[in-house]
Amino acid sequence: MPLSRIVTLIAGLIVILGLSLWLIDSLTRLYWQLSYSPLLGNLLLLLLIVLIGALIAAFVYYVLVIQGGEQNSRRNPRIRPQVKVPEAKSEAASSTLQAVRQQVSQIQDEVARQALLSKSREIEANLARGEIQVVVFGTGSAGKTSLVNAVMGRMVGKVDAPMGTTTAGETYCLRLKGLERKILITDTPGILEAGVAGTEREQLARELATEADLLLFVVDNDLRRSEYEPLRALAEIGKRSLIVLNKTDLYTDEDKEVILARLRQRVKGFIAIHDVVAIAANPQAVQLESGDIFQPEADILPLLRRMAAVLRAEGEDLVADNILLQSMRLGEEARKLIDAQRRRQADKIVERFQWIGAGVVSVTPLPVVDLLATAAVNAQMVVEIGRIYGCELNMERGRELALSLAKTLASLGIVKGALQLLSTALQLNVGTFIIGRAIQGVTAAYLTRIAGKSFIEYFRHDQDWGDGGMTEVVQRQFQLNRRDEFVKAFIQEAIARVVKPLRDKSESGD
Ligand SMILES: Nc1nc2c(ncn2[C@@H]2O[C@H](COP(=O)(O)OP(=O)(O)OP(=O)(O)O)[C@@H](O)[C@H]2O)c(=O)[nH]1
Ligand SMILES: [Mg+2]
Structure with a gap:
């Protein structure tokens, strides 16, 4: 007192x-x-x-x-009793997290599943604790650690001129009287350091930045392009940021104003004028005329004022928005993993059916070319791919879908196109005689593949062919599968699976 x-x-x-x-x-x-x-x-x-x-x-x-x-x-102007996290937002975050956990349970990769689960627990714990996470981020040597030291009022982190002084994220707790929530202030390694260690540390810093409720982006001059890009990317995902121009003791007042104006101009679209502040976290000592060394005090008041105003006005929303944002990002991550997992499973199904079709067709060649499509697109394959994506189709519906796709393949001229493409490729590899008998089988395998890949797209998008309809999807798959390197690999496999068995058969006089 x-x-x-x-x-x-x-x-x-x-x-x-x-x-x-x-x-x-x-x-x-x-x-x-x-x-x-x-x-x-x-x-x-x-x-x-x-x-x-x-x-x-x-x-x-x-x-x-x-x-x-x-x-x-x-x-401490930031003090004002706080209300709880806006209920609607925290409920939205809770239900998103619940949905994420359900998604996560479908992931087979144990390591990925555990990682996502622990992240979701972390977010949930944050939701319960309700601390405000302030992350100090920026180029190496801009003065991030000095800023944290000044805000904490004591030396908590090592400060040095060379880049890379801070190598790990360090978090300190700031308790402010009258503010219900604790503030956690995290110092991060600098971005844009050279070398592998630098890149790894930068990755860590970026991760910490995306987890922040409020970001303090520290610079010591005008923004470089390499600083502008990460800042804009963070602002674009909705990260609330303040730009802190540090080391203002090194500039004259006019220069400081010029740099501030330039900074404000550069970030005009996504950061408000008031959110760009100037400080001197650790001003250089000066020698007085008397010869004494004078150590000026840190000047961080503009930052504290702005931080206080932002936290007072938006603190609750920032926490809630951030938790929601993070749970949504986690959901997105889980969704991508599940998508990749389903794709691998569906690709295996397509692979299996394409060679089944090839075997059947090559022993009983078809009289009309376009019939090939019908023979190739297997209803059972459609049903099995659907199941991977959680759509239970009966065989009847599978047949319907298979038939309409076969018709599309024929009407687009893909059957003839594939025959031609594969005949040419086969001729380069095996004798003409054997091609005559193998070509339909190989083409059937190829068409099954295009059909299968098209169905994967259809089920991936909740049984929707998209704006361009089935035609566009099928055409795109044909384009993707006619690339040279793919055709070469496909022909090698076709020779082993279709041509060779036929040749063996004819050589044994069958
Ligand atoms: N003149 C002046 N120098 C400062 C100021 N703030 C920091 N510095 C100096 O800038 C250098 C880097 O400061 P740090 O706080 O270590 O910078 P950092 O951003 O944490 O650096 P890394 O951890 O390497 O990314 C040190 O030599 C500090 O003394 C300031 O306000 N004025
Ligand atoms: Mg540092």
Whole structure:
């Protein structure tokens, strides 16, 4: 408690006691005058005691609570009792997390599943704890650690001129009177350092930045392109950021204003003017004329003021938005993993069916070329791919889909196109005689593949062919599968699986 307040308190109590003595004296006299009625006298005594008690209580309350509160809020403008995380948002985050956990349970890769689960637990714990995460981010040597030291009011991190002084994320807890939430301030390694270690540290810094409720992006000059890009990317995903121009003690006032104006101009689209502030976290010592060394104090008030205003006005929303954002990102990550996993499974199905079709067709060649498509697109394959994507189709529906795709293959001329493409490729590899018999089988395998890949796209998008319809999807798959390197690999496999068995058969005189 400051001395001035203690003095006021003692003086006040003396005055109150003096007044009370005077009052007691006057009232004693009144009491004697009322001595004819003991009840009235006692009542007066009680009244007196209550009055003195109330007076002392009111005075102590005024000095300790009201005045103390005012002083605190003057010194730390960020103080204001907080309300809970906006309910709608926290509920949205909870339900997103629940959905993510359901998704995660479908992931077969144990390592990936555990990683996602632990992240979802972490987000949930954050939701429960409700701390405000402030992350200090920026180029190496811009003065991030110096900023954290200044804000914490003591040396918590090592400061040095070369880049790469901070190698890991360090978090410190900042408790502010009157603010329900704790503030966690995290120092990160600098971005844009050279070397592999630098890149790894940069990755860590970027991850920490994406987890922040509020980002302090520290620069010591105008933004370089390499700083602008990560900053814009973070702002684009909705990261609330302040730009902190540090080392202003090195600039003249005019230069400082010029740099500030330039910074504000550069980030105009995504960061407000007030959110670009100038500080000197660890100003250089100066030599006075007397020869003494003078160490100026850190000037971080503009940052503290802005941080306070932002946290006061948006703190709750920032926490809620960030938790929601993170759970959505986690959901997106899980979705991608599941998609890749399903794709691998579906690709295996297509692979299996393409060679089944090839075997059947090559032993019983078809009279009409376009019939090849019908023979190739197998209803069972459609049903099995659907199942991978959680769509239970019956065989009837599978056949319907297979047939319409076969028709599309024929109508687009893909059957003829494939025959031609594969004949040419086969001719380069095997004798003409054997091609005649193998070509339909090989083409059937190829068409099955295109059909299968098209169905994967269809089921991936919730049984939707997209704006361009089935035609566009099928055509795209044909384009993708006619690339040279793919055709070469396909022909090698076709020779082993279709041509060779046929040749063996004919050589054995069958
Ligand atoms: N003149 C001046 N120098 C400063 C100021 N703040 C930091 N520095 C100096 O800048 C250098 C780098 O400071 P750090 O705080 O280590 O920078 P950092 O961003 O944490 O660096 P890394 O951890 O390597 O990324 C040190 O030599 C500091 O003394 C400032 O306000 N003015
Ligand atoms: Mg540092």
